[in-house]
Amino acid sequence: xxxxxxxxxxxxxxSEGNSRMGSVKRFIYSRKINRNWxxxxxxxxxxxxxxxxxxxxxxxxxxxxxxxxxRRGIMGxxxxxxxxxxxxxxxxxxxxxxxxxxxxxxxLSSLAFGFPLPILLALxxxxxxxVKYKKFVQNxxxxxxxxxxxxxxGMIKSFTNSDYGVVNLVIRHFGGxxxxxxxxxxxxxxxxxxxGVWQNMGWDAIIYIAALAGIDPTLHEAAMIDGANRVQxxxxxxxPGILPTMVILLILNAGNIMNVGFExxxxxxxxxxxxxxxxxxxxxxxxxxxxxxxxLSTAISLFNSVVNCVMLLLVNTISRKVSETSLW
Amino acid sequence: xxxxLTKRMSKGDVIFEIVVCFFLGVIAISILYPLIYVVSASFxxxxxxxxxxxxxxxxxxxxxNYKEVFKNQNIILGFRNSFIILFAGTAxxxxxxxxxxxxxxxxxxxxxxxxxxLITFTMFFGGGLIPTYLLISKYLGLMNNWxxxxxxxxxxxxxxxxxxxxxxxxxxxxxxEAAEIDGCTPMGTLLRVMLPLSGPVLAVIALYYGVGHWNxxxxxxxxxxxEKLAPLQLYLRKVLTLNNAQSLMTMGSxxxxxxxxxxxxIKYSVIVVSSIPxxxxxxxxxxxxxxxxMIGAVKG
Numbered sequence: 001x002x003x004x005x006x007x008x009x010x011x012x013x014x015s016e017g018n019s020r021m022g023s024v025k026r027f028i029y030s031r032k033i034n035r036n037w038x039x040x041x042x043x044x045x046x047x048x049x050x051x052x053x054x055x056x057x058x059x060x061x062x063x064x065x066x067x068x069x070x071r072r073g074i075m076g077x078x079x080x081x082x083x084x085x086x087x088x089x090x091x092x093x094x095x096x097x098x099x100x101x102x103x104x105x106x107x108l109s110s111l112a113f114g115f116p117l118p119i120l121l122a123l124x125x126x127x128x129x130x131v132k133y134k135k136f137v138q139n140x141x142x143x144x145x146x147x148x149x150x151x152x153x154g155m156i157k158s159f160t161n162s163d164y165g166v167v168n169l170v171i172r173h174f175g176g177x178x179x180x181x182x183x184x185x186x187x188x189x190x191x192x193x194x195x196g197v198w199q200n201m202g203w204d205a206i207i208y209i210a211a212l213a214g215i216d217p218t219l220h221e222a223a224m225i226d227g228a229n230r231v232q233x234x235x236x237x238x239x240p241g242i243l244p245t246m247v248i249l250l251i252l253n254a255g256n257i258m259n260v261g262f263e264x265x266x267x268x269x270x271x272x273x274x275x276x277x278x279x280x281x282x283x284x285x286x287x288x289x290x291x292x293x294x295x296l297s298t299a300i301s302l303f304n305s306v307v308n309c310v311m312l313l314l315v316n317t318i319s320r321k322v323s324e325t326s327l328w
Numbered sequence: 329x330x331x332x333l334t335k336r337m338s339k340g341d342v343i344f345e346i347v348v349c350f351f352l353g354v355i356a357i358s359i360l361y362p363l364i365y366v367v368s369a370s371f372x373x374x375x376x377x378x379x380x381x382x383x384x385x386x387x388x389x390x391x392x393n394y395k396e397v398f399k400n401q402n403i404i405l406g407f408r409n410s411f412i413i414l415f416a417g418t419a420x421x422x423x424x425x426x427x428x429x430x431x432x433x434x435x436x437x438x439x440x441x442x443x444x445x446l447i448t449f450t451m452f453f454g455g456g457l458i459p460t461y462l463l464i465s466k467y468l469g470l471m472n473n474w475x476x477x478x479x480x481x482x483x484x485x486x487x488x489x490x491x492x493x494x495x496x497x498x499x500x501x502x503x504x505e506a507a508e509i510d511g512c513t514p515m516g517t518l519l520r521v522m523l524p525l526s527g528p529v530l531a532v533i534a535l536y537y538g539v540g541h542w543n544x545x546x547x548x549x550x551x552x553x554x555e556k557l558a559p560l561q562l563y564l565r566k567v568l569t570l571n572n573a574q575s576l577m578t579m580g581s582x583x584x585x586x587x588x589x590x591x592x593x594i595k596y597s598v599i600v601v602s603s604i605p606x607x608x609x610x611x612x613x614x615x616x617x618x619x620x621x622m623i624g625a626v627k628g
Contacts, residue, residue: 032436038514039431043443046428046483050447053480057455057463074462121355127348139614140356143363146606148543150561151599154568155362164592166365169380198359206618230341255452263546267565281457288458289550301456309453 064299086299095283103279106260110193111253117201119246122208123238127230138209141202153267156195157182183272192268192277196261207249208242215241243323251319255312258304280304370394370597377596378589393597396590403601406560409474413559414541417478421537422530424482425491430518432488433495434504451485461550476551477559481540487533494529495522532616535609542605560602567598 028034059074064086066077080086090096121141128134144152159165160181168178181187215237223233262281269277280300288297364384369377373388381387397403428447432440454460460480470476499522507517523530545561552558600607 033438036431036434036437036514039434039437042427042515043431046424047443049424049479049482050450053460053463053482054450054454057459058453060455060459060462063459063462121352124348124352127345128352129345133349133352137352137356139611140360142614142618143610144359146539146543146610147603148545148561148564150543150545150564150568151603154564154595154599155366157568158592158595159362159365161592164378164589166380173380198362201355202359229338230344266546284457289461294458294462298456298458301458305453305456312452 061298061302063295064302066295068294080295086296087303089296090300090303095278098275099278099280099283102276103258103260103281106189106192106265106279107257109189110196110260111257113193113197114200114204115250115253117197118204119208119242121201122205122212122242123234125205125209126212126238127234138202141205143202144199145203147199149261149263149267152195152199153264156191156268160187160191182268183270185273185275188268188273188276192264196264207245211242211245212238247319247323251312251315254315255308257311258308366596366599369593370600372593374586374590374593377593393590393594394601396594397597397601402555402563403560403598405556406558406563409557410542410560413474413477414538416474417481417541418534418537420478420482421484421487422534425484425488425533426518426523428483428488429491429495430522433492434514435501447485447488464551471551472554472557473551474557477541477544477547480547484537484540487536491526491529491533494526498529499525528616528619531613532619535613535616539606564598564602568595 033040062074063077065080065083066074067080068074069077082088125134125137128137147155159167162168162178162180165178167181172178181191219237219241220233223237228236258280260279260281262279262285265277265279266282266285269282281304284297284300284304287293287300361384368384368386369382370393371386371389371391372382373390373392376382376387431437432444434440455463464476464480465471468476470479503521503525504517507521508514512520543561545559545565548559548562549565552562
């Protein structure tokens with residue numbers, strides 16, 4: 001540290017001695033911009049990437065407030081009258097309540113299963129003392145995470161095929177009636193949530209397993225000397241130990257409350273399960289890409305991301321007040 | 329001391345352990361069963377699968393399904409395209425991620441706070457579907473160009489933060505200072521000191537990106553409509569979810585029902601074939617993946 005501060009001081013002295021050196025140069029020297037110019041050079045493509053692919057689409061959000069004309073481009077298109085026309089159109093449309101309800105229901109019920117189950121799994125894995133069995137369970141539960149959404153949905157489709165799917169073969173074997181589950185309104189949510197848990201439970205547990213491994217073993221020793229049994233140690237040491245991790249992940253999930261996994265819903269969707277499977281993002285896709293109503297679709301997406309940001313800020317603030325854990 | 333104590337377990341603790349192991353066994357079986365079923369079905373005769381004779385292991389072992397799959401030119405083409413996109417895309421990802429993570433990991437970089445804030449902001453807010461679509465298809469003119477699949481996701485902010493955290497926490501800063509006193513430029517420090525010391529994290533992140541490229545389909549759906557350029561996942565979509573498996577069949581003399589049964593079984597083979605690259609590397613890289621989550625967890 002001393003080395004660097006000395007190096008920093010030398011050019012500054014020089015600059016004071018030389019009257020022709022302007023304040024700009026002094027600024028550059030004192031912040032080591034001259035020595036680190038290569039680092040700034042490295043950042044140029046990075047900044048260009050974020051400017052073009054992340055920030056310029058944000059500029060395109062203007063579309064939501066304009067009557068987009070393909071020929072005149074985003075800038076040249078006239079402002080919508082009234083300005084919030086497309087938002088009003090979305091809020092007034094008969095689809096609004098359907099897609100909003102479906103989105104919130106789907107993501108809340110995914111959270112209700114997808115959040116506690118990995119914690120339970122991690123706590124259970126942590127209690128096993130046979131290393132081989134532990135490794136086996138971990139390897140098996142991580143594996144489905146790497147299957148693509150397409151393969152997952154393909155599997156759901158094949159398994160629930162009304163004629164040949166294994167699920168329906170079993171049902172018929174026990175005398176029931178086979179049915180194509182993906183074409184039923186009532187089965188969409190259970191299939192979506194169940195397959196999500198199946199695919200990601202193991203992977204999501206890793207972070208808790210890591211947190212559990214970080215718990216001070218002397219706490220357990222002390223508890224054992226005091227005569228605590230394993231259930232008591234689980235309850236009074238392990239769970240409080242991973243509580244901060246749980247809170248952070250809950251905040252992050254809350255920020256995604258309106259972001260259901262678009263890619264999976266999109267693939268599972270068909271005309272017959274629309275009543276439960278139509279969510280905001282698939283609606284925006286249909287309006288935007290399929291019927292080319294760009295302004296309306298942009299307004300729908302913007303509504304979605306604003307609600308997400310508000311949720312994230314809200315939950316983060318609550319969490320900071322209540323548990324003193326927060327993202328920033 | 330610790331060991332002695334755990335040896336003396338009470339009856340309640342033993343029961344507890346048995347319950348836990350049973351619970352984990354049930355979970356492991358319910359996760360494993362669908363995977364085994366798919367693999368077994370892909371090796372079984374269509375009739376046994378669709379009539380329910382095949383329960384766990386293959387019945388009437390046959391390679392017929394795989395022969396049908398590989399007769400199809402589109403699948404071979406899709407494989408080739410996906411591999412090219414995978415390697416080119418991951419290379420771009422790695423270069424860009426290092427270029428972002430290294431400067432931003434340096435304590436002496438003036439202005440890194442602002443840049444970091446601007447970058448993390450994009451994790452929580454974005455332009456949305458249509459502005460991005462218009463940008464890529466209209467303003468950049470990347471329709472039917474693989475660059476449309478490679479450039480938009482060139483840096484994942486999450487992976488960049490993992491790498492930056494590793495540079496900052498796992499490699500002593502004094503090492504960089506020493507290198508510079510010995511006359512290394514910042515570029516030299518990166519290439520001769522930082523990267524050689526970051527093997528594991530580079531491997532993890534390359535794997536994350538690679539898996540992402542292999543599994544992604546949505547960008548291809550938006551920007552690629554020339555069948556010759558389509559990656560494997562786009563083709564899978566046709567076969568697996570649009571019920572076009574019949575398009576795979578080359579023989580037309582069978583009766584309709586039998587065809588439909590065969591089509592169902594061929595789907596299982598397609599699933600296996602498309603997941604082969606993952607199946608091959610999974611056992612070797614599994615612990616690296618886990619390590620990546622741990623590094624990322626140090627500072628979320």
